[in-house]
Amino acid sequence: MRSTVIRIAAIAALATLIVMVPSVVLAFDETTSTLPPSMDEANCGGCHDPWPGSVFDDPKAGVHGGYTITTSKCGECHSVHQAPASSVMLLPGATTKATCMTCHDGTAGGGVYGAIAARGRSVGSSHSVEAINVVPGGDENSGGSLPVAFGGPGGTLTCTSCHSPHGADVVNAYAGERQRSATWGIIGVTTSSKLLKRSPGNSTTPTAEYGSDWCLGCHKGRSSGLSAAHNHPADSKATTATPFTYTNVAKLNGDALTGVTVLGTLAGSNRGYLMPWPRTAQQTGHAPICQQCHEDSRMVGSLSADGTQGDAAPYTITTPDGWTDGDNPRFQNFPHETQNYRMLVEATSTAYYDDLCLNCHPVVSLP
Template sequence: MLRRLPAALMVTAFVFFLFGAASTAFAFNDAGWTGGVTCSSCHHPGGMAIANYGPHGAYSTATRACKTCHTLHDAPGGLKLLPGDTVKATCEVCHDGTGGGGVYGAIAARGLTVGGKHGIETTSVVPGGSASDGGSATMAFGGANSTLTCSDCHSPHGSDCVDPFLGERQRDGVAIGLFDVSTSNRLLKRHPGGATTETVQYGSDWCLSCHQGRASGLSAVHNHPAESALTTANPAYYQAAAILGTAPYPTATTVIGSMGVNTKNAGYNRAYLWPWPRTGAQAGRLPICQQCHEDTRNVGSLTADGTQGVPSETTITAQSVGGPSGNGINPTDNPRFQNFPHETQGFRLLVEADTTYFADDLCMNCHPVVALP
């Protein structure tokens, strides 16, 4: 037994040398690697600053954003060294709505039904995509089997994006409260869906890059009037739309302003009511797509004679300490969810609608009964 001891010690020493010295003999020194990113890498404590897009832009020799999405070796799939097998799977590493805060899944996380959405990596058929007859059209998108995917609308590296605009999306944190409403380009491409025509501003023309058969001014197709480059040389857009003036309400005053203007804790849905007869900034103008298609909400109403607008309040509730987190935690928030144009509760992504239909209430936001012929 004693004669075997030296041999055992030699084996033990060899194993120690083999594995104990592996950090220098068989591997690199990655002591400086942090193992991922912190919350502030993507989410700025005071809101989303223009230069702070997490891993999606503002790269320099000093940033460490690339490794957030890309690996160098042993990637799980064959798509550009990304963590998912598809673009959608990669994006949903962060944006899957698991906590009720993602762009997809937040509505279902609250036990509710999605009424309208842009299906991702499920279809290449665009409703109203044909400018010749207004019907559906098939497009070659960037997803699996040429289906629509996230990067058809969004630029993952923050390049070739529309001009920044003031939105209405607000997120919250227990320690911080509600983030400020942010001015951002939302990483929206100027050439969504591979469009050949550049769209600088987010508005009707951005939507019409794919939904070409939904435009006004087409020779063979008749649609509800919507302002775009086909109807005027200087069309309105999200950042500069014809909206109601500021309080007190009711008011007949209309101005050019951002559809997303509101204060940090409450504001008004000023973009969805058009008094009759049209006055001020709305006179001689048309609404843009987003004034009918947006996050589902109660927008308010016109007065009985239709001459003034009474917009509803915009309310977003911050989460309580120890309480649930994420988008849509409070059923009384208006809008409850802020995920347009990804998915909404409203039928066909309409701003006022049930999950399977819309009623005349939507039409009467701009067409009061007393004004009907």
């Protein structure tokens, strides 16, 4: 009898292992979320299961899109009759940020905000949600800062200034670097829009691809196509008809010392942050995009002494949410918050040095 019970228990355990495939909830903190009923990552797949053949096989949307006559997503955020008295739009929070944080709460270091501080590190720069309404480089007439009326309290920047909560009119899907799961650890790269609006902030010019033009939706005064302000060249529609984007840039063809470049995504390596001199055929006629200088803090490598080749630092992510000090990049939270000054890839928390510039401008190339 005892052996029969053991065999039955073993079979049940095996069945459990078979059905418990990992689910992906990007930017979701499984330990501090407050949206009832209480959820743990084992059943988060109800909305975020990326595995083919599942009922919900779109990890990019969850409750943020894909509404049909047979889905039951609206009620996860909106309470038709018993929403809190202080809420807006029948949502659980008094503000947009408060509503988003009922699921995407990073106070324990598992979301896009909070992970750096939770690991005992300092945040060097961030997009401060519901705290600021001044855009650095927002004035296209002077290149200076510009007050902007966003949708947060008092006109401050809020989550929906950049993200579309219903997945409406978003940029084309692209591969990102955030690969996390508190239960299952590091998982494969997923391709999604990240719910980024085509017209972020106060932009009136939609952009379909994530790249410089998306950033310029708010930071208009940082464009290198302006006559009123002189900025470092950045590939955008203001400078070329076919600008590079996050999905399509010229990058080194390997981590080892090489002067050969190929076209591909900036995500998943540090090869796109070095630009050999003279420029390669793929780089000719193009400037870097914003994200080749501004991204998650990392060591990118260096150019050879003569500048003709690049030696990219290995890209390594072994644990989620920055638990491993040696990972490169350690955190994958850009553009929410980074360790470095002005969200530069290589800098301290308070300043940057020539090391950043020498990634693309070797000494031998200087006049």
